[in-house]
Amino acid sequence: MALSCYIFGASAHAQDNYEIQVYGADTVAPKTTMLELHSNFTAAGTKPLPGSKYAADGMYLTNHAEHETIEITRGITNWSEVGFYIFTSARDGDGWQWVGDHIRPRVRVPDSWHWPVGVSLSTEIGYQRPHYSTDTWTWEIRPIVDKTIGRWYFAVNPAFERSFHGRSVNQGVGFSPNAKIGYDFNKYISGGLEYYASYGSLHGFDSFHDQQRQFFPSVDLNVSPNWEINFGVGVGPSQPPII
Template identity: 65%
Template structure:
């Protein structure tokens, strides 16, 4: 096998990018007897152009992900994802499903920051990721300071089935800085990364690094709107992606928790 092909092969195994749900989580959970329905859309303008070890290239892939999140009580929720992909030559494809329970520190604790913890387990087809079953543990910390909003998600990821199953835990942090320019418009930056396995991080050249310029529109507490464009400066990262999130909260209780 030529050296160049071998290096690409190794990169595909260790850097199978998700990019189905590009979001930095806040600490709040969905209110009980409320259902949050979200559509996550993104399109890779410039990405991996070759099929490597049977994994489709990411270049010009469009991802549509449906996320359903149901509030259980005042401090917990459970989410379910349906991932899809559309690309010339492959049509519309089902990619996989994930389930994500989450708990948070109750308001009665009066903590100076918001804190929650989610765990996500799911399957993705091998033509989209060689690691077909994965598990994520995501601590979430956020804080609002005046017009500023800060969030940090130091996620830990582990492969349950696939080439990375024996590699241990990976570290994939995400962070967000936002500023409310008006009561409706907030803008800022979101950062996503995959540093590799704990104790054996990749070199900077081989790490996934993405920086998005984003805008959030706060039209109503019932709606969530987020749009952004992201760049990936390292060789292991898709180089240009646009994304959007459209969400709507539905109350099915007798008294609405969302006005």
């Protein structure tokens, strides 16, 4: 089982603030189920329009919103798995709300191929309610490459996203790269820096000012072979750091 807790300095669109994770290439062992809880809190997010409980884009407010996501992953073979997500959100005055669900099959290059890096491919499709996302039905394909060198760990996820229903349908495929650099201080504690971004449509990236970016200094605690805890605090390039 894994627990992750992330705090945002400002609202970002990368991964919709529900499941904040740079994936590694490994898959869950066959006939094994992994349960993960992702807890994300937005310290500074969208504010309401005067006389309304909605933000300017018609969405529910993200300011001081708590997102809890349950991720259940089942290993199918030694090179494949299927994950399922349950997204929820809570905010003062709104209570707990179901946001949506996604399903995520993934395959990887088997160890027997002896590639110099870990490689896998994830695809994710699902639904989110209209007041929580401007795009209700979306699809993502995520190539994953990672490598461990001594105590150092590197991972890159150049994700591609497509909306099938919502405001971004006409934008086609969008590009949202994620990356992580980590270092093992010992067998229990690792530290790292994670990067999440959304550059816009492949037809033409958004201007630099309009692109979404978040940096997360993070800590990974390997409590036991069956437990892992992750914690991070994220800020945008123009945002002050969070203490």
